[in-house]
Amino acid sequence: MTVCKKIRCLSLLLFFCIVTLCASAQQQPFITSLSVQNHWVDSVYKKLSKKHRVAQLLFVRAHTNRGQAYADSVGQVIKNQQVGGLVFFQGGPGRQADLVNTYQQLAQVPLLIAMDGEWGLGMRLDSTIAFPYQMTLGAIQDNQLIYKMGQEVAAQFKRIGAQMNFAPDMDVNNNPDNPVINYRSFGDNKYNVAEKGIAYMQGMQSGGLLTTAKHFPGHGDTNVDSHQDLPQLPFSRARLDSLEEYPFREAIKAGISGIMIAHMNIPSLDTTARLPSTLSRPIITGILKDSLGFKGLVVSDAMEMKGVTKFFPNGEADVRAFLAGNDILELSENSDRAIKMIRKAIRKDEITKDEFVAKVKKVLAAKYWVGLNHYEPVNTTNLSAAINNTSAKALVQQLGDAAITLLKGDSLIGKLDVTKRTALVSIGATALTPYQQELGHYFTNSMPFYIPKDMSVADMNTMLQGLKGFDQVIVGVHDMRLRPASKLDYSSNVKLMIAELAGKPNSVISVFANPYTIAGLPGLEKAGALLACYQKDDFMQLAAVKVITGQIKPTGKLPVSINSFFTNGMGIVMR
Structure with missing residues (x-):
């Protein structure tokens, strides 16, 4: 072999070794990857101006349903400010993929694309699959199904050019009247919330998607929506540590890549008056990072929400959130102003150089982990078919079948006479x-x-008269609102009629609504059979039919306590 051939072979061998090392680095867990020196991250950091280093920490809002002028305005922000990422909201998958390709061309460093997809792309985008709400998933006894859902969500996110999901919600919803979490939680049992959240997270991260548990230290026991005002958690540190923080602590042990901070005032953790937890260094750096040892991405909840801007307006919230320990500030009211104010705080030495460098490099490391060091545009060919695939639809039905919860009536289910007047x-x-x-x-x-x-x-009395001629009654209670609230918006007369129907012989009632609504329907416990079906969607209606007709055996268990009749963990598992 000639010297030239030997040199060529050695060069090729070295090249393949480097490629293999890079590939293996991107395959390892994100948290593990942060402890390894990353030459791509170091190289990009050195090339960024001081302004653009700060900008990497800002993620701005994007939509594909607000017209071209809005889309262009976001493009100008990217071009002028070189922000680190985008958070996409309402729109369509094809439009979003096209816009992502356009926006990425304007960025010197590829943008990290994030979405709130607690139940998949369908939470935000039309013409996409919506998986079950987390409350519905909380009823499922096979966590492997939830892991599989996480894998499918990751595949769909990546297919449209998104790399980060602001999910799962790991709040323990121990307040039935919670106006902002509620059905978005896996339930009111901290162990079930932790197990389900970790299964969902691990499925997504195994598919190469960054995840974000929210809303630390726990938004489940509030009666105020932090989008509108600042909620307060008046509980002791011992209570918060043992209950609210438990799922987050377990998720950290399991290797979750990100945690989102809630906008809540928590006097037992930080005595500063009217200070949201998002702006609290004792909570973010002291508890989350130091005490709980979290090394991943710390993400603020939306910085445009009233819960944080009400008492800290005009950009002050952005600076305080940065100094408190957040690595990513999402949806600042004014990202250009935020960059300028944060740079001023850096110049005044309000943060150490090492801490600032670590923040920026962590965001860059996240981009590397999801493969943005080798960015490729989204392939829009057959996009709709890819994200609405048959196996994903089948998984949705499988999840629904596994969630259906039989609260009473195992002697009646599957045994109704199909020939009788029904x-x-x-x-x-x-x-x-x-x-x-x-x-x-x-x-x-x-x-x-x-x-x-x-x-x-009058119409009700007429209908009740007509129903007297039937041998058996099968009822569906449907909440047709976009999101399932904990109380039905039915008239009191209709609620009384439901109780009367429940008292009829051989009555079967399926509640396609938030399970908490059962508490507002007194008399429902008298039904011959009662099914908690959690949400209005077609897949849950089909699952209920399968149970009633004996095609499948119900296995779900209540993820929340409803009243004295129906408590957490109830559910008749038929054999």
Whole structure:
């Protein structure tokens, strides 16, 4: 072999070794990767101006449903400020993929694209798959299914050019009237919340997606929406440590890549008056980073929310959040102002150089971990088919089937006479529901009835008279609102009618609503059979039909306590 050939072979060998090392670095857990020197990160950091280093910590809002002028304005922000990332909200998958490709061309360092996708792309985008709400997932006993969901969510995110999900929600929802968390939580049992959140997180991270547990130190026991005002957690440090913080502590042990900080005033953790936890160094640096040992990305909740801007306006919140220990500030009211004010704080030595450098390099390391060091545009060919694939749809149904919870009536379920006169009643609906349609295939001697949520007393009495001629009644209670609140917006007369229907012989009632709504329907416990179905979607209606007709055995268990009749962990598992 000639000298030239030997040199060429050695060069190729060295090249493949470097590629292999880089690949293995990106395959290792994100938290582990942070302890390894990264030459790409160091190189990019050195090339950035002081202003652009700060800008890497800012993530700005993006939409694809607000028209071209809005889209162009976001492009100008990227071009002028060179922010670190974007958080996409409402729109469509094709439009978002196109816009991501456009925006990435304006960035000197590839943008980290994030979304709130607690139940997948369908939480934000039309024409995409919506997986079950986390409250629904909380009823599932097989956490491997939730892991599989995480893997599918990761694949769909990456397919449209997104690399970070602000999920899972790991709040323990121990306040049924919580206006902002509620059905977004896995439930009111801290152990179940931790297990489900970790399964979902591990599925997503195994698929190469950055995740963010929220909202530290725990937003589950509040009655104020932090989008509108500043909630207060009045509990002792011992209570917060043993309950609210538990799922986050377990997620840290399991290697979660990010944690989002809530906007809450917590006097037992920081006595500063009216100070949101997002701006508290004792909470973020003292507890989360030092005491709990979290090394990953610390992300603020949206900095435009009233919970943080009400008492700290005009950019002061951005600076305080930066100094408190956040690595990423999302959705500042004015990102240009935030960059200038943070640079001023750095010049005044309000933060050490080492801490600032570590923040920027952590964000760059996250970009490296998701592969943005070798950025490629989103391939928009067959995009819709790829993210609406058959296996993902089947998984949604599988999750729904596993969540359905039988609260009473195992002697009746699967044993109704399909030849008897059967009334198929949907309450809160104004047209034939999938529930009635599917049941009609089995109960051939049946008739559908609709009861609007505000039905008049006269119409109600007429319908009750008509129902007397039926041998059995199968009822669906439907909350048709976009998001399932803990109380139904039915009239009191309709609620009384539900109780009357529940008292009929051989009555089966499926509640396609937030499980907390059962507490507001007294008399429901008298039903021959009662199913908690958690949400209005078609896949849950089909799952209920499968249980009623004996096609599947219910295995779900209540993730929350509803009242004295139905408490956490209840659910008849039929064999």
